Amino acid sequence: MAEVQFRFRDDEPVADPGVTVDAFGEQTNAAAVRIEPGDDARDLLPHLDRIRLVEVNFPVFGDGRGYSAARILREAGYAGELRAVGEVLIDQLAYMRRCGFDAFAPEAALDPADADAAFGRYGEVYQPTVDGRAPIWAKRHGIAANG
Amino acid sequence: MYKYDQYDQAMVDARVEEFRDQVRRRLDGSLAEEAFRPLRLMNGLYLQLHAYMLRVAVPYGTLNSVQMRALGDIADKYDRGYGHFTTRQNIQYNWIKLEEAPDLLADLAKVEMHAIQTSGNCIRNTTSDQFAGAAADEVIDPRPYAELIRQWSTFHPEFSFLPRKFKMAVIASSTDRAAMRLHDIGIEIVRNAAGEIGAAFYVGGGMGRTPMIAPCINAFVPIDQMITYSEACLRVYNRYGRRDNKYKARIKILVHELGKDEYTRQVEEEFAHLLTQGIEPPLAELERIQAHFADPAFETGLSDAIDRTDPDFALWVDRNTHPHKQPGYAIVSISLKPVGGIPGDASADQIRVMGDLALRYSFDELRVTHTQNIVLPHVKQADLYALWQVLQANDLAAANIDRIGDIIACPGLDYCTLANARSIPVAQKISERMAAKEQEIGELKLKISGCINACGHHHAGHIGILGVDRKGVENYQLLLGGCEGADTSLGQITGPGFDEDGIVGAVERATDFYLAQRADGERFLDTYRRIGMAPFKEAIYG
Structure with missing residues (x-):
């Protein structure tokens, strides 16, 4: 399993390997689950209180289903670790962060300076998501950010 | 028209720096071409047959003179002195050097322009009615709604790696001048019986190899929920659109396979959820944008009379x-x-x-x-x-709008890596051959694509031409009866294809036959619709 290279959380990382979404409902002890692109993240919503780690796999960077999975979990109130794994590349980091990912375990380690630049590139955003950042329209009209 | 504030400017400036960094990493080898490809595409940069091609966004087709002049200067500075205006209301440059592309983008940013999302599997430049704000028949100016969509869709974090590209159009007139129903999402801004403004959503239209006319999935979304509804449409597509076959990955296939009703049901369910998420910009933001599109200071009391002596x-x-x-x-x-x-x-x-x-x-x-x-x-x-x-x-006075010489053509095999056949020489030959009869023929929309991807809108031409490759030889299929607008229809193939000279002759036979058959006041399309394919086929193939 690839190392977590970037993590934006203070709690202790979960070491357990994630079980599949299908198996998760049965395995009442499991605290870590792994979402593949074809899985429905909403299948996990009844179990959010016992999940501490969700890995979302990007087998190829061009398959963007994981972005929706991440946002759906955060929108439902999931507060545990949300980790992007697989083909996680520099230029996807900022999008992933905005969709609620707070840990990144790229299968090929990224250049730390390039990653830093990518995380901080955009000081402004047009859309509110689940990351709590105030969108441009909120700043224009003096509206407090949600979340 | 819309003017950037410091936030809009910050976004395009950051994008220039990001792209400069991506090009640096590509040139020093730390970014592989495979990973660079979707990034440069998301910035409108294609590697074509001879050079890079850069597509610059012209949001809803609106420009001011400073921007237009800058586009001319860019043609001189970075290209070979030409620009090519496209069917997405954009402009493309065909001879761009990768190393110079970041400087070009910086020049664009100085005049509040960019190339963001002009390609790639993301939400593309939103198009609109080219007569917006001037036409007598519109409910309201559609461009502020398109600008709201431009901002929402710019760097949308969830929808930047969709199954396939995604095109939206916004109109506000029942005379559809933007081929709205041939888009992934077409929005018609409407006014209901109570006088309120809302958005009618048409989802799942498109051209390409499987042309489809978008069905209306919701005839009135309240205007202060338009972005949220769009987000719901996109989320269902991002999650369930096909990714196993790029030819079946557009939203039209999802809507078709699920059925309009089931797709709509899923959208409405997602919409109900997203309404709780506070993602809709406030109406004050729409009003702020609308203020930019206020009417110019028209003089009143003017006469419409003109001297027609010449x-x-x-x-x-x-x-x-x-x-x-x-x-x-x-x-x-x-x-x-x-x-x-x-x-x-x-x-x-x-x-x-x-x-x-x-x-x-x-x-x-x-x-x-x-x-x-x-x-x-x-x-x-x-x-x-x-x-x-x-x-x-300045050789800009051709009097042929919506006439047979006003041909839409994609770049074709002269430039494009996807093309199977050349489009430009066919357009040139037809234009020359038909020039003498152009005024007699009247309205006739002729559209040419050099491959099945249909960038030249051949499905929507009264006469459409599709270039294909038949055993290594360029071959042109003829279609009749396509139409965009309020009465959108898709063209039908007449029969066996033609070579380059043959297609020009076939077009002439079709139009001669129309001239012989037309009843008073009928356009080519009307005659075709009245008498059908069979007699035209007879005339063309004889």
């Missing part, structure tokens, strides 16, 4: 001007389709001249049309003659 001028007025909502003004279409020319091409000088004319005669505004022409939306009738003289002097 017959060439009178013909141009008849063909290339359209009724304006304000008495004494006209909407002017500048044809980029001179006889034998390359459809949509303009030289750097011509681009700058059009910019200057907009400043002088059209309240500093221009529009790019999806038919690859330029519009000056607000010209005083009294200025038309002087304007026309400048156009004439």
Whole structure:
């Protein structure tokens, strides 16, 4: 399993390997689950209180289903670790962060300076998501950010 | 028109720096071409047959004179002195060097322009009615809604790696001048019986290899929920659109396979959830944008009368001007389709001249049309003659809007890596062959694509031409009866294809047959619809 290279959380990382979404409902002890692109993240919503780690796999960077999975979990109130794994590349980091990912375990380690630049590139955003950042329209009209 | 504030400017400036960094990593080898490809595409940079091609976004086709002049200067500085206006209301440059692309983007950012999301599997530049804000028949100016969508869709974090590209159009007139129902999402801004503004959503239209006309999935989304509804449409597509086959990955296939009702049900369910997420911009933001699109200071009490003594001028007025909502003004279409020319091409000088004319005669505004022409939306009738003289002097006065010479053509095999056949030479030959009969034939929309991807909109042409590769030889299929607009229909193939000269002859036979058959006042399309394919086929193949 690839190392977590970037993590934006203070709690202790979960070491357990994630079980599949299908198996998760049965395995009442499991605290870590792994979402593949074809899985429905909403299948996990009844179990959010016992999940501490969700890995979302990007087998190829061009398959963007994981972005929706991440946002759906955060929108439902999931507060545990949300980790992007697989083909996680520099230029996807900022999008992933905005969709609620707070840990990144790229299968090929990224250049730390390039990653830093990518995380901080955009000081402004047009859309509110689940990351709590105030969108441009909120700043224009003096509206407090949600979340 | 819309003016950037510090936030909009910060976004495009950050994008220039990001792209500069991506190009640096590509050139030093730390970024593989495979990973660079979607990034440069998301910035409109294609590797074509001979060089890089850069597509610059013209949001909803609206430009001011400073921007237009800058586009002309860019054609000189980075290209070979030409720009090519496209069916997405954008402009493309065909001879770009990768190392220079970041500087080009920086030049664009100085005039509030960019190339963001002009390609790639993301939400593309939103198009609109080229007569917006000037047409007498619109419910309201659709561009503020398109601008709201532009901002929402720019760097949307969830929808930047969709199954396939995603095109949206916004109109606000039942006379659809933007082929709205041939988009992934077409929005018609409407007013309901209570006088409230809302958005009718048409989802799952498109051209390409499986052309489909979008069904209406919701006839009235309240305007303060339009972005949320769009987000729901996109989320269902991002999650369930096919990713196993790129030819079946557009949203039209999802809507078709699920069925309109089931797709709509899923959207409504997602919409109900997203309404709880506070993602809709407040109406104050829409109002802020609308203030940018207030009417210019039209003079009142003007006459619509003009001196038609010069017959060439009178013909141009008849063909290339359209009724304006304000008495004494006209909407002017500048044809980029001179006889034998390359459809949509303009030289750097011509681009700058059009910019200057907009400043002088059209309240500093221009529009790019999806038919690859330029519009000056607000010209005083009294200025038309002087304007026309400048156009004439610059080879911009072709009087052929919506005539057979006003051909839409994709770049085809002369430039494009996807093409199977050349489009431009076919357009040039048809334009030359038919020029003498053009006025007699009347309205006839002819559209040419060099491959099945249909960038030249051949499905929607009254006459459509599709270039294919048949055992290594370019072959052209003929289609009849396509139409965009309120009565959208898809063209039908006549029969076996033709070679390059053969297709020109086939077009001539079809139009000669129409001239022989037409009843009073019928356009080519009307005659075709009345008598059907069989007699046309007989005339074409004899």
